[in-house]
Amino acid sequence: MHADHSIATDPLLQIEDLSTFFFTSSGIIKAVRNLSMTLHAGQTTALVGESGCGKSMTALSILGLVPKPGRIVDGHIWFDKRDLTLLAPEQLRRVRGNQIAMIFQDPMTALNPVFTIGAQIEEVLVLHQGLNKKEARAKAAELLHQVGMPNPQERLDSFPHQLSGGMRQRATIAMALACDPQILIADEPTTALDVTIQAQIMHLLHTQQLQRQMGLLLISHDLGVVAQHADQIALMYAGMIVEQADTFSIFDRPHHPYTRHLLSCVSADSATSTAAAPHSQAQWPPRFRPHTSELPPMQQIGAQHWVRTWEVPA
């Protein structure tokens, strides 16, 4: 554990005014625009939004994995007293997987189909922690046990295709936890899973987070999962955060029209009513034009509640 620099008020990760653009032949795509957020040890911050809103690009920016022709054009990502945007690829590689780990929506993309689960976890331990083969194998079995994999010793020799979706996701979590990261980025970790398996995996992430005092950056489009597990929520729309607050404020006092709209899609009242929520196209919040350079300012409307809006909050 790295308790020495996790003073209660000091964030583990601090993103300031991050912008990630893609320079394509048909113009500049502003995937992430002026994004600022923090993540504290032992806390869960959720990035919420619909597909294409830039939540995954934010995660890839943190890890320095933005694919070409995209790049970080502005801003800082402070972690461990260093700015990750300024690190050399070699230095960044030591942070990635070691101090900051990531799990993905589809565990099959994160696992190599031609190697056993054991070999893939052992590789992380040998590369990042300098263990020898034998130590790595023992530690890998221990990790599989921690993530609730039945028969961990036997499972070391299983190939990914021999496991169910939920078990595969447990294996990728074991891989991500192998180096005891301070931050875990989970990109839609349960979207591909059934609701019962989803509950198991979220429970697993929660208990591991508490034990290790990890900061969890949870990327999700599922307001149910977020309501159940997040401490802080940042809602993204067209590359920017439109509203940011603790979970209770977002659900109790949503301010931005987009937040209100999303909540109306899943409101608890509609859970048992058979009437569909009537939404005509005309009621939709206007899509921000991606090329306008001027963004509405972030305005503070509560102790920890920020909204991107032109109007002056009452």
Add this chain to the structure above:
Amino acid sequence: MNELLRLDNVSKTFSLRSRAPGSKCKMIRAVSAVNLCVHRDEVLGLVGESGCGKSTLGKLATRLLPADSGSIFFDTTDITHLSARRMRPLRRKVQMIFQDPFSSLNPRMRIHDILAEPFIIHKISPADMHAQIGKNLRAVGLEVTDAQRYPHEFSGGQRQRIGIARALTLHPELIIADEPVSALDLSVQAQIIALLHDLKREFSLTYVFISHDLSVVSRICTRVAVMYLGRIVETAPTQDIFKTPLHPYTEMLLQALPVADPHRRKEYVPGPDIPAALSYPDGCPFHPRCPYAIARCATLLPELTAAGTMRQVACHRHQELCLRGI
């Protein structure tokens, strides 16, 4: 109430051939002795985890797959063994909407041709075909001019609208929608659900809505059937099933559902995973995962029996258990 579709004791088994010499052919019971009734004008939700046989059941009901045993009645006609020729007029009355709007539309065909195909297949070419296609496009919220475009020019939600327009072309009575909104974003989901709702009223349709997402089902269905390992374990009106589930599996699904309300956080963690369809348990199929299982559950298969006027449940202990809803 008026029955539109009835499945009587319908079963379907798939065989898995193994390439290893000397190994036996493994059988997967996808659908086991299902009895299910779809009433005219209702929206029946068919829910369950992946691999429970809900999509197979949808395909059996439309005769896209032949049933191994049992009978399927559409509007009092037994369609189980109808020849392709005699089935054709009935196919107009039952249409499907698929999950993936990217693979269910031919990328080389213009929208107009996609929507004209049902007419061609059924050898009806009304004089006002173009007008009808335009009307259908407008009914699903698209423009008449969209008919000249190709599928790749549309977003996921718009493509799903095209799939719906195609299903509406021949004025069906029953639409079987297999996970129609699962691939879509939250706000687009809400739009498509609202659209299905409006179309139901406009064209007096009946839906079978197959989904693994209980929160979506709660928003559109009037009645829900819960499937587990190829069997229906509970059917009830939507409100009842959410408030007072009778089957322990329904309770498990409901408790695992994350509620979009941080004031109602749950500590519930469901038990073990769904067993592989190959290792079908004896007795009640749910008993290895069931927190309320008793000795009888491991040996005796509970039948789906009436519980009240509108409800059915397949559980030995449904009268003594008091399960939690949401």
